[in-house]
Amino acid sequence: MASPSSSSSFICKTHFLIDLIAILIVSCTHSSQVEAIKAPIRPQDILPLLPRQVSWPLLNSLRGASDLLPSFVGAASISNHSDLQWKGSCFYQNTAWLELHNKSGSEFGGGTLHIKVSNAHSWTCMDIYVFATPYRVTWDYYFLSREHTLEFDEWGGKAEYEYVKRKGVAIFLMEAGMLGTLKALWEVFPLFTNTGWGESSNLAFLKKHMGANFEARPEPWVTNITVDDIHSGDFLAISKIRGRWGGFETLEKWVSGAYAGHSAWWNFELTEDDANPHIALLPLHPDLRSKFNETAAWEYAQSMIGLPYGYHNLIFSWIDTISDNYPPPLDAHLVASVMTVWNHLQPAYAANMWNEALNKRLGTQGLDLPEILVEVERRGSSFAELLAIPEQDEWVYADGKSTSCVAYVLEMYKEAGLFGDLASQIQVTEFTDAYMLNFFENDSSRLPKWCNEGDTVELPFCQIKGKYRMELPGYNSMDPYPHMTESCPSLPPDYSRPDYC
Numbered sequence: 484m485a486s487p488s489s490s491s492s493f494i495c496k497t498h499f500l501i502d503l504i505a506i507l508i509v510s511c512t513h514s515s516q517v518e519a520i521k522a523p524i525r526p527q528d529i530l531p532l533l534p535r536q537v538s539w540p541l542l543n544s545l546r547g548a549s550d551l552l553p554s555f556v557g558a559a560s561i562s563n564h565s566d567l568q569w570k571g572s573c574f575y576q577n578t579a580w581l582e583l584h585n586k587s588g589s590e591f592g593g594g595t596l597h598i599k600v601s602n603a604h605s606w607t608c609m610d611i612y613v614f615a616t617p618y619r620v621t622w623d624y625y626f627l628s629r630e631h632t633l634e635f636d637e638w639g640g641k642a643e644y645e646y647v648k649r650k651g652v653a654i655f656l657m658e659a660g661m662l663g664t665l666k667a668l669w670e671v672f673p674l675f676t677n678t679g680w681g682e683s684s685n686l687a688f689l690k691k692h693m694g695a696n697f698e699a700r701p702e703p704w705v706t707n708i709t710v711d712d713i714h715s716g717d718f719l720a721i722s723k724i725r726g727r728w729g730g731f732e733t734l735e736k737w738v739s740g741a742y743a744g745h746s747a748w749w750n751f752e753l754t755e756d757d758a759n760p761h762i763a764l765l766p767l768h769p770d771l772r773s774k775f776n777e778t779a780a781w782e783y784a785q786s787m788i789g790l791p792y793g794y795h796n797l798i799f800s801w802i803d804t805i806s807d808n809y810p811p812p813l814d815a816h817l818v819a820s821v822m823t824v825w826n827h828l829q830p831a832y833a834a835n836m837w838n839e840a841l842n843k844r845l846g847t848q849g850l851d852l853p854e855i856l857v858e859v860e861r862r863g864s865s866f867a868e869l870l871a872i873p874e875q876d877e878w879v880y881a882d883g884k885s886t887s888c889v890a891y892v893l894e895m896y897k898e899a900g901l902f903g904d905l906a907s908q909i910q911v912t913e914f915t916d917a918y919m920l921n922f923f924e925n926d927s928s929r930l931p932k933w934c935n936e937g938d939t940v941e942l943p944f945c946q947i948k949g950k951y952r953m954e955l956p957g958y959n960s961m962d963p964y965p966h967m968t969e970s971c972p973s974l975p976p977d978y979s980r981p982d983y984c
């Protein structure tokens with residue numbers, strides 16, 4: 484699965500904003516002449532200049548939810564200069580085309596997107612665009628009639644190069660009031676580059692927003708484990724720090740407050756994964772190990788072979804409450820925006836990525852995203868409320884049952900009998916992590932002898948790979964209870980959760 488957003492370079496634009504304010508002042512003091520040429524200032528034109536806390540509620544009051552979605556204007560392609568033309572909300576005449584070049588001298592070269600905007604309806608308006616390929620998202624805003632360019636120094640690889648050659652770069656028009664939101668979001672994007680810089684921005688981001696420590700451990704950073712000490716039901720927790728997956732998992736950690744991202748394959752992680760993976764073994768408690776029904780666990784595992792990764796419902800595991808799960812500047816509108824962009828970029832693969840899950844929540848069939856928003860409003864509800872409806876483990880999608888990695892492991896625990904009589908009252912898709920359950924070894928003398936080998940600090944679980952000491956807050960601390968985690972808030976930095984949410 485690819486993540487919906489990825490790397491890009493930030494074009495510093497603050498001085499433009501100052502220019503814009505200056506122009507505004509000039510145009511206000513000469514308003515009689517200005518009005519003769521252009522339309523008077525419209526309230527929504529000034530929204531981008533207001534602080535986000537002010538502009539966002541205003542924008543929400545001016546527009547319906549479905550109007551706030553980015554609108555797809557087309558793709559700037561290499562085939563035909565000036566082929567793509569559209570009308571913006573500020574500039575009425577716009578064209579764009581893409582030129583490939585090899586200024587970087589890299590294997591696949593880069594490109595320049597030319598965008599020509601003209602016929603502004605007022606002096607103060609601006610258009611904000613999001614430019615996207617399946618491998619990166621960037622944005623820019625324009626308030627001067629002329630030709631602008633956007634540089635892509637280097638395509639991310641063969642796949643992106645082939646994609647832009649065939650399909651070009653997709654362009655989305657945003658509501659002008661989104662400016663503050665986009666700027667705030669930008670802090671997130673360096674997370675997705677696969678470099679040391681990407682790694683340090685991931686660490687800095689997690690430190691700042693989650694208060695995670697990331698203490699370096701002494702070498703060796705890989706432990707020689709013996710397979711004899713690993714038993715059915717043990718849990719491998721993995722956390723990645725660098726690259727596209729690293730960035731995606733950082734986001735997933737941030738929005739959900741779960742410090743471990745995945746469960747994965749050892750050989751790949753040791754030899755091929757360049758995301759600087761951190762891995763820990765969480766041995767099952769002996770009492771539970773004796774209860775663990777291997778036959779039932781295998782039956783479940785085999786029933787899932789060949790089924791797709793749980794992207795239908797991945798996001799629903801962290802959205803439990805109407806507003807307490809979105810760290811600013813994320814909110815339900817932005818989730819809808821990302822879904823919209825993604826639907827345009829990967830229609831064949833993503834058309835039903837979330838729509839089917841949203842339809843299930845509404846009890847409808849086949850509505851697309853704008854229709855879902857309209858239907859939600861018609862019922863007097865909101866998209867945020869819709870997202871907060873818990874996923875049901877027995878929901879079957881067009882391509883089968885859908886589980887993410889943690890849900891998969893927990894469902895296996897459920898089938899294997901570890902939840903006991905509570906099984907029918909637990910929806911595993913609602914969990915963003917498994918390590919908080921008190922299912923694991925709590926007697927450190929029984930941990931395998933290679934556990935935390937070489938480290939000076941004794942962790943309650945076995946870290947077997949990684950440069951930094953893994954943190955699993957609340958590890959092994961919670962008894963399962965009916966409807967566990969179905970309505971938990973998860974706001975950074977402390978992710979405090981009420982009892983029995």
Ligand SMILES: *[C@@H]1O[C@H](CO)[C@@H](O)[C@H](O)[C@H]1NC(C)=O
Pocket residue numbers: 562563566
């Ligand atoms: C370019 O545009 C012309 C006229 O609009 C069209 O006939 C031609 O097929 C286009 N070429 C490509 C490669 O899309």
Ligand SMILES: *[C@@H]1O[C@H](CO)[C@@H](O)[C@H](O)[C@H]1NC(C)=O
Pocket residue numbers: 585588589590591592
């Ligand atoms: C770009 O230039 C480099 C070095 O000259 C070359 O190896 C590479 O094939 C070029 N890439 C493209 C897409 O032309």
Ligand SMILES: *[C@@H]1O[C@H](CO)[C@@H](O)[C@H](O)[C@H]1NC(C)=O
Pocket residue numbers: 703705706707936
């Ligand atoms: C792990 O095993 C390899 C090969 O057997 C050995 O060279 C290495 O020293 C071992 N590392 C540790 C930390 O024991």
Ligand SMILES: *[C@@H]1O[C@H](CO)[C@@H](O)[C@H](O)[C@H]1NC(C)=O
Pocket residue numbers: 776777778779782
């Ligand atoms: C384990 O699961 C299998 C398959 O569901 C079942 O037939 C068997 O009775 C279970 N064993 C125990 C001890 O519960």
Ligand SMILES: *[C@@H]1O[C@H](CO)[C@@H](O)[C@H](O)[C@H]1NC(C)=O
Pocket residue numbers: 925926
């Ligand atoms: C470990 O867990 C068992 C069963 O949950 C409990 O009875 C025991 O007191 C715990 N031991 C420690 C050292 O916490």
